Amino acid sequence: MNTPQYRALNPNGLVPTLEDGPFVLWESNAIVRYLSAKHSAGKLWPNDLKVRAEADRWMDWQISTFWPTFRDLFWNLVRTPVEQRDQKAIEESHLKTAEILAYLDAHLKNRVYVAGGEFSMGDIPMGCAIWRWMSLPIERPVLANVQRWFDTLRGRAAYEKVVMLPIS
Numbered sequence: 001m002n003t004p005q006y007r008a009l010n011p012n013g014l015v016p017t018l019e020d021g022p023f024v025l026w027e028s029n030a031i032v033r034y035l036s037a038k039h040s041a042g043k044l045w046p047n048d049l050k051v052r053a054e055a056d057r058w059m060d061w062q063i064s065t066f067w068p069t070f071r072d073l074f075w076n077l078v079r080t081p082v083e084q085r086d087q088k089a090i091e092e093s094h095l096k097t098a099e100i101l102a103y104l105d106a107h108l109k110n111r112v113y114v115a116g117g118e119f120s121m122g123d124i125p126m127g128c129a130i131w132r133w134m135s136l137p138i139e140r141p142v143l144a145n146v147q148r149w150f151d152t153l154r155g156r157a158a159y160e161k162v163v164m165l166p167i168s
């Protein structure tokens with residue numbers, strides 16, 4: 001990822017990078033949107049403007065709010081040797097992540113998926129993120145609607161195959 005060839009595609013030197021013929025795209029959620037629109041218009045990419053906006057909203061929330069809040073907990077517990085872990089950061093991140101997941105829980109009260117009754121691109125980033133949250137050896141608050149949504153995702157073959165992998 002730090003080669004000149006890779007950096008010519010993605011100057012950030014991070015993954016993922018999509019090459020679709022000569023077209024190059026980086027930023028994971030932009031890639032999800034592009035692939036959904038290209039291959040799944042009317043399904044993963046909802047045609048209805050408001051349904052699509054709901055999907056967009058939770059994709060943006062995942063990348064701008066959820067992940068920055070959850071990162072310290074995940075990074076410390078999964079990617080950091082025990083003796084180097086920042087306990088204060090772990091506790092703060094754990095508390096705050098539990099707190100903000102209540103927003104998703106309230107949203108899912110009357111919805112099967114984040115954008116309504118159908119699975120859409122909006123479920124993909126948070127669907128990946130919630131697997132990480134649910135896989136950590138931590139205490140979690142009871143969030144009945146998030147749990148039901150997670151159980152629904154776990155019943156999907158593609159989720160089981162692609163997302164439900166060991167986190168470390």
Ligand SMILES: N[C@@H](CCC(=O)N[C@@H](CS)C(=O)NCC(=O)O)C(=O)O
Pocket residue numbers: 001013014015016026027028029
């Ligand atoms: N905002 C970027 C973040 C990309 C990013 O942080 N990628 C991580 C993996 S999730 C990475 O490449 N880390 C360096 C590494 O894995 O070596 C996106 O969503 O695509």
